[in-house]
Amino acid sequence: MPVISTKLRARLLDALAHPNRVRILEAIKSGYTCSCEIAPDLNMEQSNLSRHMKILVERGILIPEREGVRINYRIADEDIFKLLDMAGELVRRNAERSILEEEAG
Amino acid sequence: MPVISTKLRARLLDALAHPNRVRILEAIKSGYTCSCEIAPDLNMEQSNLSRHMKILVERGILIPEREGVRINYRIADEDIFKLLDMAGELVRRNAERSILEEEAG
DNA sequence: TCAATATATGAATATATGAGAAAATACTCA
């Protein structure tokens, strides 16, 4: 199995390392397919959303498919959600640890 | 099960979103415990390494434990490596997709 | 072709991050 460079992995993670981009992926998970739907839902400027979308596409996380004037985005690899879930799980456990440490002094 | 905020998840991912921090975690995985060993191994400035270590500690990924002059760092939650592995896997699959697309035209 | 809608981009600004150098701090041991 080839080793994936730290640079490429960091680049993927970096694509996810912004609250708005996590929100965008969740919006898509919940059924939205085009940024014309996502922008009002997330209350983001269209231009700003467009730039975040570009990043997600560039890094291979989303695949754009034009349908008339709109562009539908689909998840390139559904396992990206496993990664996001895992991040949530790690945050949760970390919070628990912090609480335990506080109690222990 | 409580929902973990996009912000916190992005913050965790952001901690991993730098090649050097991925390298640091790999160095620790491979057995290094203190930054005095990691700095020369990764050929990083000590002060620079220190700041990256701080980020990893702040975000709950590493736990520092002083042992005399040195500070040993241990992984707070080994599942962080699952997340890193998954990132590698996603990058790998993405690369394969790109190649297939090229071939398909 | 023109209007309407969706998306992309250039420019400007604010903020964040990364890095190195030097100084400060913390610890151990003689």
Place this chain on the structure above:
DNA sequence: TGAGTATTTTCTCATATATTCATATATTGA
């Protein structure tokens, strides 16, 4: 306590990123 080592902090510069506004581009259908 003083020397030596490990680590952190502070300062500063350069670069990267995020955001908004205004404008440009692309697509469809009348």
